[in-house]
Amino acid sequence: MKIFVVVPLFNEKKHISSVLKNISTYNLPMVVVDDGSTDGSDIGLKELRLKDVTVLTHRINLGKGAAMKTGADFAFEKGADAVIFMDSDGQHEALDLPNFFEALESGKYDVVLGSRNLNYGVPLVRFLGNKFASVLMGLLFRIYVSDVICGFRAVAKTGYNKVKWDSDGYGVETEMVARIGKNKLKYCEVPVQTIYHNSVKGVTLLDAFEVLGNVIKWKLTLK
Amino acid sequence: MIIGLQIIALLFSFSMVYFAVLHYKRGELNGMEIGSWLILWLATIIIVVFPQLLQEFAKTFSIVRVFDLMVIGGFIVVISLVGSAYIRTKKLEKKLEDLVRRDALKNKHK
Numbered sequence: 640m641k642i643f644v645v646v647p648l649f650n651e652k653k654h655i656s657s658v659l660k661n662i663s664t665y666n667l668p669m670v671v672v673d674d675g676s677t678d679g680s681d682i683g684l685k686e687l688r689l690k691d692v693t694v695l696t697h698r699i700n701l702g703k704g705a706a707m708k709t710g711a712d713f714a715f716e717k718g719a720d721a722v723i724f725m726d727s728d729g730q731h732e733a734l735d736l737p738n739f740f741e742a743l744e745s746g747k748y749d750v751v752l753g754s755r756n757l758n759y760g761v762p763l764v765r766f767l768g769n770k771f772a773s774v775l776m777g778l779l780f781r782i783y784v785s786d787v788i789c790g791f792r793a794v795a796k797t798g799y800n801k802v803k804w805d806s807d808g809y810g811v812e813t814e815m816v817a818r819i820g821k822n823k824l825k826y827c828e829v830p831v832q833t834i835y836h837n838s839v840k841g842v843t844l845l846d847a848f849e850v851l852g853n854v855i856k857w858k859l860t861l862k
Numbered sequence: 863m864i865i866g867l868q869i870i871a872l873l874f875s876f877s878m879v880y881f882a883v884l885h886y887k888r889g890e891l892n893g894m895e896i897g898s899w900l901i902l903w904l905a906t907i908i909i910v911v912f913p914q915l916l917q918e919f920a921k922t923f924s925i926v927r928v929f930d931l932m933v934i935g936g937f938i939v940v941i942s943l944v945g946s947a948y949i950r951t952k953k954l955e956k957k958l959e960d961l962v963r964r965d966a967l968k969n970k971h972k
Binding site (some may be wrong): 672693694695696697698699701705708709712715716807 | 955958959962963965966967969970971
């Protein structure tokens with residue numbers, strides 16, 4: 640099975656080298672989508688000289704969802720059977736990749752979702768927000784996912800067209816879950832670790848409110 | 863009181879006419895657009911100066927004061943403009959996203 644790892648990147652000069660080095664131990668083709676970084680992350684990438692890394696550059700910042708879509712479109716065009724998405728800020732451990740390989744290679748699932756142990760090391764606001772999201776998605780889309788907003792996830796080619804999202808920004812994970820529920824795709828959750836580096840970057844309370852509004856929109860508009 | 867409101871409304875309408883002409887001269891509005899804006903603001907000026915022109919019209923909607931009719935009309939215009947601006951922005955966003963993503967896929971590097 641040909642699996643690509645897609646890493647959306649925005650201003651993560653500090654972490655991107657170690658993230659890619661850790662992934663490279665599994666000899667997987669990597670697609671890094673530089674989403675208009677302004678901190679010199681792109682220079683760091685050129686200096687890395689890792690094998691089998693393709694860099695796609697958005698000239699302006701479009702958001703995480705758009706970067707993920709560009710990466711996935713490229714990977715599937717290059718013959719990938721599945722793509723695994725990992726964040727570029729070092730929050731996801733490459734050591735968890737074998738959990739995804741196992742689930743994808745079983746051929747049973749269209750989507751494999753990473754699930755963090757939310758009882759340990761997760762800020763309280765995020766824990767509560769995540770649980771609320773799980774319940775809400777269960778009520779609206781009849782799907783239970785224990786960690787709705789975890790960005791460490793994989794999509795098989797069989798499910799990509801049905802799960803392909805419109806969200807540009809941080810709503811992408813929630814929209815994927817909504818589409819999985821709506822299209823009754825086969826999915827599973829695998830345990831992953833998460834390390835929190837920065838409380839300013841990533842999903843903020845404002846993003847959460849925007850996503851909440853979108854959830855209602857998806858309920859009314861998704862086909 | 864009404865005179866005060868009329869003065870404010872007139873000042874506002876004249877400044878909007880000025881901005882419309884300014885944007886037309888800069889080439890940001892075409893002939894059709896400047897025409898529509900000028901008609902809208904000139905009509906507003908006429909109604910502000912001669913509110914009795916709309917008195918009968920207001921009564922048909924059970925609205926006692928022309929001022930109230932203008933406020934309701936203003937809300938309708940503003941809501942329609944915000945709605946159409948929202949749709950246009952969404953379309954532009956989509957076009958920009960497609961362009962940037964296509965460019966990224968075309969110019970990959972290893």
